[in-house]
Amino acid sequence: MTAPAAENTDNTDDTAATFINVFPVRPRDQHRLVELLMAAHENYIRHRPGYLSTSIHRGVDGYQVVDYTRWRRREDFEAMVRDPAAVPHFAPIGELTKGEQKAYDVVFSHEKGGVARRAL
Amino acid sequence: MTAPAAENTDNTDDTAATFINVFPVRPRDQHRLVELLMAAHENYIRHRPGYLSTSIHRGVDGYQVVDYTRWRRREDFEAMVRDPAAVPHFAPIGELTKGEQKAYDVVFSHEKGGVARRAL
Numbered sequence: 001m002t003a004p005a006a007e008n009t010d011n012t013d014d015t016a017a018t019f020i021n022v023f024p025v026r027p028r029d030q031h032r033l034v035e036l037l038m039a040a041h042e043n044y045i046r047h048r049p050g051y052l053s054t055s056i057h058r059g060v061d062g063y064q065v066v067d068y069t070r071w072r073r074r075e076d077f078e079a080m081v082r083d084p085a086a087v088p089h090f091a092p093i094g095e096l097t098k099g100e101q102k103a104y105d106v107v108f109s110h111e112k113g114g115v116a117r118r119a120l
Numbered sequence: 121m122t123a124p125a126a127e128n129t130d131n132t133d134d135t136a137a138t139f140i141n142v143f144p145v146r147p148r149d150q151h152r153l154v155e156l157l158m159a160a161h162e163n164y165i166r167h168r169p170g171y172l173s174t175s176i177h178r179g180v181d182g183y184q185v186v187d188y189t190r191w192r193r194r195e196d197f198e199a200m201v202r203d204p205a206a207v208p209h210f211a212p213i214g215e216l217t218k219g220e221q222k223a224y225d226v227v228f229s230h231e232k233g234g235v236a237r238r239a240l
Contacts, residue, residue: 018177020186022142034240038228046230053231057138057224060194064222066140068188074180102184104177108158110166111173120154 016052017074018106020066023099027062033096034058037067040089045069048083050076067099074103136172137194138226140186143219147182153216154178157187160209165189168203170196187219194223 025033034056041054050072057066071077080086093099110116145153154176161174170192177186191197200206213219230236 020177031240034227038238041228041230042236046232051232054229055226056228057140058227060223060225064224066224103180104184104186105180106175107154107178108161108176109174110161112166112171116162118158120151 015073016106017071017077018104019069019071019077019101020104021068021099021101023065023067023093023097025059025063025065025097029096030058030062030065033065033093036093036096037065040093044086044089045080048076048080051080077103135193136226137191137197138224139189139191139197139221140224141188141219141221143185143187143213143217145179145183145185145217149216150178150182150185153185153213156213156216157185160213164206164209165200168196168200171200197223 023033037056041056045051045054052070052072054070055068057068059065069077071080081090105119107120108116108118143153157176161176165171165174172190172192174187174189177188179185189197191200201210225239227240228236228238
């Protein structure tokens with residue numbers, strides 16, 4: 001029996017830990033917040049052990065930014081956040097807004113034309 | 121000059137509209153909510169024009185469910201929600217909880233080992 005081919009790297013690793021951070025923001029600060037998140041990603045987050053992926057979302061109404069990151073294990077994310085090396089990267093974000101960060105498991109995913117994945 | 125190869129179908133369509141729905145929920149209702157969202161997906165949402173992808177996330181602390189869907193255009197999502205045919209699929213979800221649904225643009229995405237995409 002051969003292993004099934006990976007259709008999509010993003011969806012096949014069902015054990016990945018997902019963190020979603022919803023930041024409330026004023027429309028005039030939204031662009032700045034996106035820039036700070038991209039800088040933290042580039043200079044710190046992407047280099048940390050267990051990092052898998054990031055996407056940053058700009059609320060169309062101007063009032064939110066959502067950061068969506070995936071990690072090999074939940075502990076990898078927690079170690080990244082707790083490391084004192086994180087402070088200079090996250091401090092300017094904390095001055096702008098306080099996000100609500102939560103850990104999630106992806107229990108279902110489907111792409112048009114593909115097969116649905118359930119991990120309940 | 122040749123067009124760059126698509127690395128990942130999910131990320132290459134930069135014009136896609138993303139909708140993130142954060143549902144507060146009691147831990148005892150979380151599993152039921154996930155089942156209702158999966159049923160709405162299977163029986164209605166995935167068949168609608170412009171649908172691209174869905175992922176459903178279960179909060180590790182038991183208190184949230186996040187539904188993340190992508191559509192060709194924002195109008196496709198809005199037409200899907202407004203159609204009277206949606207009512208029987210969404211009514212049982214509305215009885216359980218009221219989500220906060222918002223429209224987003226993906227302004228940045230990166231996967232480990234890949235090239236970052238910016239759409240600011």
